[in-house]
Amino acid sequence: MIIDTPGMREFGLWQGGEAIDEAFAEIDELATSCRFANCVHEHEPGCAVLVAIGEGRLPRERLKNRRKMEREAARTEGRRSPAERAEARRFAKMVRNISAETIARKSAESWR
Ligand SMILES: [Zn+2]
Numbered sequence: 389m390i391i392d393t394p395g396m397r398e399f400g401l402w403q404g405g406e407a408i409d410e411a412f413a414e415i416d417e418l419a420t421s422c423r424f425a426n427c428v429h430e431h432e433p434g435c436a437v438l439v440a441i442g443e444g445r446l447p448r449e450r451l452k453n454r455r456k457m458e459r460e461a462a463r464t465e466g467r468r469s470p471a472e473r474a475e476a477r478r479f480a481k482m483v484r485n486i487s488a489e490t491i492a493r494k495s496a497e498s499w500r
Contacts, residue, residue, distance in 0.1 A: 395478065404429065407482060408454060408457045408458055408461055408480075409480075410477065410480030410481055411452075412450065412454045414450075415429075415437060415446070415450060415451065415454060416439050418436045418437045419436065419437055420436075421436035421479055422434060422435050422437065423435070437451065452459045
């Protein structure tokens with residue numbers, strides 16, 4: 389749960405929507421099995437994400453954190469350049485392969 393460390397959360401907010409999609413890729417994977425393409429995983433029938441939470445395959449916190457980060461990202465996304473978006477996407481992919489400790493350090497450096 390790299391994304392749930394405090395430093396990572398702040399870095400994720402800064403990175404924006406693309407980073408969120410990458411970091412929460414398992415939710416997107418589940419969402420492809422939702423009955424409705426526009427499912428927001430709240431109380432829709434046939435929602436695969438809610439089923440996964442109910443069965444303990446996805447921590448409820450993950451969905452909550454994603455919503456929170458999406459709200460934050462929506463506030464800053466409009467000010468982002470295409471280059472910044474691409475960078476956010478590259479970073480997000482990298483995040484999944486390195487340790488939480490490394491992330492925390494990078495996050496701290498970026499805020500200096
Ligand atoms: Zn759903």
